[in-house]
Amino acid sequence: MMFVPHSFYPNNLNVFISKYEGKQVGRIIFTTYKDKISIWVGATRANLKGLYPVDFLQWKIIEWGHKNGFKYCEILGANMPSISYFKSRYNFDLDLYYSVKKSSIKYKIITKAYKILRGAERMIKEKFTQKRNSSKKRTENRNEE
Numbered sequence: 223m224m225f226v227p228h229s230f231y232p233n234n235l236n237v238f239i240s241k242y243e244g245k246q247v248g249r250i251i252f253t254t255y256k257d258k259i260s261i262w263v264g265a266t267r268a269n270l271k272g273l274y275p276v277d278f279l280q281w282k283i284i285e286w287g288h289k290n291g292f293k294y295c296e297i298l299g300a301n302m303p304s305i306s307y308f309k310s311r312y313n314f315d316l317d318l319y320y321s322v323k324k325s326s327i328k329y330k331i332i333t334k335a336y337k338i339l340r341g342a343e344r345m346i347k348e349k350f351t352q353k354r355n356s357s358k359k360r361t362e363n364r365n366e367e
């Protein structure tokens with residue numbers, strides 16, 4: 223058996239591109255198979271204040287899929303809280319997916335240490351931000367007097 227990359231394209235691999243003022247500002251690659259769309263990866267140009275090309279494209283993909291008879295649309299990457307919130311705005315039915323990972327004791331220890339360090343980093347950043355904000359307010363109050 224041989225894998226032929228173009229055998230999936232153009233029928234099952236798709237790219238939607240958004241343009242603003244004649245320039246490409248966002249792209250999404252998605253796959254289709256049977257009655258399902260899987261939105262795989264998106265990219266957007268930086269510094270587009272007030273423009274959300276990936277959001278726009280995802281909605282256009284959903285509309286396109288509905289028009290072309292697809293029953294399901296999956297936006298990959300739901301296991302991250304920020305992405306889960308983003309996806310919830312589309313009001314999809316929730317399908318749960320589970321994953322199982324076999325790991326060694328060494329891996330478990332490293333993973334636990336990483337999570338502890340990340341938590342400590344967040345706490346330090348929050349404290350720093352609070353101190354900076356309170357210092358800024360004190361300076362502003364002094365300037366007002």
